[in-house]
Amino acid sequence: MDFMRCDAMVRRLSEIVDGEASCGERFGFYFHMSICWKCRRYMRQFKQMRTLTGQVQVEELPDDFAEVMSRVLQSEAEGATQHSESLLRSEGMLIGQPVWIKK
Amino acid sequence: MVDAGTLMLTEETLVEGLREGKNWAFREVLNRYGPALLGYAKRLVGDRDEAEEVVQDAIVAILHHIERFEGRCSIRSWLFRIVHHKAIDHLRRTSRFVKAPDQEPYxxxxxxxxxxxxxxxxxxxxxxxxxxxxxxxxxxxxxxxxxxxxxxxxxxxxxxxxxxxxxxxxxxxxxxxxxxxxxxxxxxxxxxxxxxxxxxxxxxxx
CATH class of the missing domain: 1.10.10.10 (Winged helix-like DNA-binding domain superfamily/Winged helix DNA-binding domain)
Incomplete structure (x- = not known):
């Protein structure tokens, strides 16, 4: 990594902020940051974006999801594939062919 | 019947339960990983209903192929991998798969x-x-x-x-x-x- 070049810093920024760079690389990186305010601004905002991205919420499962899938599993275990298919269809949870009867 | 104790389940026990077709193991997998898998699928395919369909497909595939799980990675990685494949298949089928150009954005x-x-x-x-x-x-x-x-x-x-x-x-x-x-x-x-x-x-x- 060329410590005097901004493009080299920006290219390796993820490795630095993820703690995956070597000690020598980190030293060179922070030396560059101490003399380059443009890279400092980029890094500060890059880190802010990364932190906020980690706060994006995951989805909630529908209330009956486990119930329906559990019945499908039970039918599967019994080898009643036709029954599984009709159960899924009756629950409105199957569109097209189910995986287990695909060729 | 395993209930309150499921919090203490190890991955090995969970996989064993799935292999034996135990309902508690299935429910535990859904509780632990279901919301994450659904969120992942939704952001990949862009639609909640389609995402539920992808996750259902993936769960059925997981149950069919549980014997192939060798424990070389975590069960979470394995579940995400299957949803990844199902979601990409779904996007390709509906001609919506967009890959980034092979160059640095900056x-x-x-x-x-x-x-x-x-x-x-x-x-x-x-x-x-x-x-x-x-x-x-x-x-x-x-x-x-x-x-x-x-x-x-x-x-x-x-x-x-x-x-x-x-x-x-x-x-x-x-x-x-x-x-x-x-x-x-x-x-x-x-x-x-x-x-x-x-x-x-x-x-x-x-």
Whole structure:
């Protein structure tokens, strides 16, 4: 990594902020940051974006999801594939062919 | 019947339970990983109903192929890998799979000598302020949807599901070098979208 070049810093920024760079690389990186305010601004905002991205919420499962899938599993275990298919269809949870009867 | 004790279940016990077709094991997998798998599928295919369909397909496939799980990666990585394949198949079937161009998003931002051509724009916001942070969070959530599929996916795995590089490699079946390069390009692409969005008047973010 060329410590005097901004493009080299920006290219390796993820490795630095993820703690995956070597000690020598980190030293060179922070030396560059101490003399380059443009890279400092980029890094500060890059880190802010990364932190906020980690706060994006995951989805909630529908209330009956486990119930329906559990019945499908039970039918599967019994080898009643036709029954599984009709159960899924009756629950409105199957569109097209189910995986287990695909060729 | 295992109930309260499921909190203490190890991965090995869980896999064993699935292999034996135990209902408690299935429910535990859904409780532990279901919301994450659904969120992952939804952001990949872009639609809640389609995402539920993808997750259902994946769960059926998981139950069919549980014997193939060798424990070389975590069960979470394995579940995400299956949802990844199902979601990509779904996107390809519906001609919606978009792959990022093979170049760095910031390649043209530097002079020949490697210095910035233009100063990176200041976002002019203070993420310490709750109001600014909330607006930016909503904006980032929307902008992630605009990323090409492979960028969107790796951003989710790392930032939202907090996977390390090795786990990402297990899910996407790529090398660690490839994963690192792709993750950085994805972050840069998201940064670029955010930079453009923040140049718009503040009112548009209200």
């Amino acid at each position: 390649a043209e931002s530097f002079e020949t000598g490697g210095h910035w051509k233009d100063t990176p724009a200041s976002w002019g916001r203070n993420p310490e302020s709750q109001a600014d942070a909330r607006k930016m969070l909503e904006l980032i959530r929307d902008l992630i949807e605009q990323l090409p599929n492979n960028y969107k996916e790796i951003i989710m795995l790392r930032e939202i599901y907090q996977m390390d590089t090795q786990e990402i490699c297990n899910v996407l079946e790529v090398s660690s070098v490839h994963a690192r390069v792709m993750l950085h390009r994805a972050r840069q692409a998201l940064y670029k979208l955010l930079e453009q969005a923040l140049q718009e008047p503040v009112e548009s973010l209200m």
